[in-house]
Amino acid sequence: MNTRYVFVTGGVLSGIGKGVVSASIAKLFQFRGYKVDMIKIDPYLNVDPGTLNPVEHGEVFVCEEVWRFEPARGYEFAIAEIDQDFGTYERFLDANMHPSHNITSGQVYLTVILRERTGEYLGRTIQVIPHVTDEIKRRIRMIAESCRPDVLVVEVGGTVGDIEAMPFLEAIRQFRLEMPPGYTALVHVTLVPYLRTVGQQKTKPTQHSVRELQSMGLQPDVIVARSDDYLTEDVKRKISLFCNVPPEAVISDPDLEVVYELPLVFERQGLGRYLARLLRLERVEGDAERIAEWEGVVGLYKSPRDFVTIAMPGKYTMIHDSYISINEALKHAAAHQGLGVKIKHVDSERFEEDPGLVEEELARADGILLTPGFGSRGVEGMIEVARYAIERGKTFLGICFGAQLLFVAFCRYVMGLKGANSTEVDPGTPYPVVDLLPEQRGVATKGGTMRLGAHDVYLVEGTRVYEAYGGQKVIRERFRHRYHIVLDYAVKARDAGLVISATDAAGRVVNAIELAGEAWVVGVQFHPEFKSRVVRPSPIYAAFIRAAYEAKKGGK
Ligand code: GLN
Numbered sequence: 001m002n003t004r005y006v007f008v009t010g011g012v013l014s015g016i017g018k019g020v021v022s023a024s025i026a027k028l029f030q031f032r033g034y035k036v037d038m039i040k041i042d043p044y045l046n047v048d049p050g051t052l053n054p055v056e057h058g059e060v061f062v063c064e065e066v067w068r069f070e071p072a073r074g075y076e077f078a079i080a081e082i083d084q085d086f087g088t089y090e091r092f093l094d095a096n097m098h099p100s101h102n103i104t105s106g107q108v109y110l111t112v113i114l115r116e117r118t119g120e121y122l123g124r125t126i127q128v129i130p131h132v133t134d135e136i137k138r139r140i141r142m143i144a145e146s147c148r149p150d151v152l153v154v155e156v157g158g159t160v161g162d163i164e165a166m167p168f169l170e171a172i173r174q175f176r177l178e179m180p181p182g183y184t185a186l187v188h189v190t191l192v193p194y195l196r197t198v199g200q201q202k203t204k205p206t207q208h209s210v211r212e213l214q215s216m217g218l219q220p221d222v223i224v225a226r227s228d229d230y231l232t233e234d235v236k237r238k239i240s241l242f243c244n245v246p247p248e249a250v251i252s253d254p255d256l257e258v259v260y261e262l263p264l265v266f267e268r269q270g271l272g273r274y275l276a277r278l279l280r281l282e283r284v285e286g287d288a289e290r291i292a293e294w295e296g297v298v299g300l301y302k303s304p305r306d307f308v309t310i311a312m313p314g315k316y317t318m319i320h321d322s323y324i325s326i327n328e329a330l331k332h333a334a335a336h337q338g339l340g341v342k343i344k345h346v347d348s349e350r351f352e353e354d355p356g357l358v359e360e361e362l363a364r365a366d367g368i369l370l371t372p373g374f375g376s377r378g379v380e381g382m383i384e385v386a387r388y389a390i391e392r393g394k395t396f397l398g399i400c401f402g403a404q405l406l407f408v409a410f411c412r413y414v415m416g417l418k419g420a421n422s423t424e425v426d427p428g429t430p431y432p433v434v435d436l437l438p439e440q441r442g443v444a445t446k447g448g449t450m451r452l453g454a455h456d457v458y459l460v461e462g463t464r465v466y467e468a469y470g471g472q473k474v475i476r477e478r479f480r481h482r483y484h485i486v487l488d489y490a491v492k493a494r495d496a497g498l499v500i501s502a503t504d505a506a507g508r509v510v511n512a513i514e515l516a517g518e519a520w521v522v523g524v525q526f527h528p529e530f531k532s533r534v535v536r537p538s539p540i541y542a543a544f545i546r547a548a549y550e551a552k553k554g555g556k
Contacts, residue, residue, distance in 0.1 A: 011209025019085035022155040023092035027263035028272035031286035037149035043164035047106040050081030058321035067099040072114035080452035136171035182280035188220035304340030314371030315378035329532035333541035351381030367395040367548030370402030393519030403523025463501035468543035477526035520547035
């Protein structure tokens, strides 16, 4: 096995873009024609992030496959909901990531504890070292063996010094010791703040976090320094001296308008060459054609000829990361049409107190994207948004919950079904037009139990959705839901001007709806944003942006 490993750790602060750094490093190896793969380690104790609040943790990403995680004989859990960094990896690398590549402390401890119960360690005391660390190393090796990448980039979540991350760092220390020289590299990502009062970039936090890493037996090979601007030569020399890495291994990670440019910024600083040499890879230089291709794509994002404004009402607007795949999908769709997108996040809960705000907030947008979500808080405001789109013929795309609420608004305000709702929001509604999927009725446990992963979607000819997908009859998109638009009601709604644009193979699950007539108002039960890529926008997002731009030019 010749797989090389690049471990990426973080220091000083969380949220400094370690995911983007990791994906960009992987991209450098793609520039050299190598097969890359990624692992993300999340030190929290949840088995997967599926049960986490998006406001606390950001978006939950859904991958193509559902993984049957079997921690011990007789136990099985479905995992398809993974960390949002996998969205970054998929977008940068244009590759599908497998859910088993998101290793959490929860999974590791569960495995070790259940194995103890099934008698696998009979007679022994189970300890963090070696049992937990062995399990971590086993998982990493298992992925390398099954995927056989040339380079496996392993991002360690959290920051060095977190108690939860200790076993992982210890496992990495052992792993590096066990591998021959030239097979592993350690990249440490830190923050170099600029202090305006003294007009200087400060290296002390970096020095401290590297010292912390060293105290655990880990010496970084490369330091990537997140900062407003490029590091000065002076600062690079200082970091080099105090952190024990050569100056050419101190790399700037400045603020960028387009994050997709980061691999190019790294390439220009020689990081690809440096890592390739360190890992004793044959191809040290990046392939000019591959690099130029990426430069061309990034160029689309850097020089839009015009803008579209998209309003995004939702309930998790406090942090924009909650909708990161949607934000990026909108950018991909716009960039490939020579456009930039201005996204206006709007808190839908405010519409409940003052419905007059809907018009005020949304009139100037060229299109409205109604977001996914769960529970009942803020939902009446979201329904008001859908009503506004239906009544004004405003360009509209509803995603999952957003599609369900479009249907609720249609039933209430076009068909006159007063009090129509989703049973998730109002269990006692007289018109349960959105209800639990039949197979969800017996499901009591949370975590990996929704309808997840990619499923075939059958498109209905002649619809906007069919058109958006270029006339394909069957597509595959990713899902994450328990509730669905009830077919009987959707069929009844047809007479009032609703079109069922997609279903599952059996025609049982309504997968997309739209309004008949002039307005571009569409709702999809799936999450097309999870398959949108920097190089290849999601077709339905592309059609939405096109319609929004036409509305803008038409003065609608
Ligand atoms: N809460 C809805 C459901 O479970 C929608 C989920 C979502 O938007 N991802 O069906």
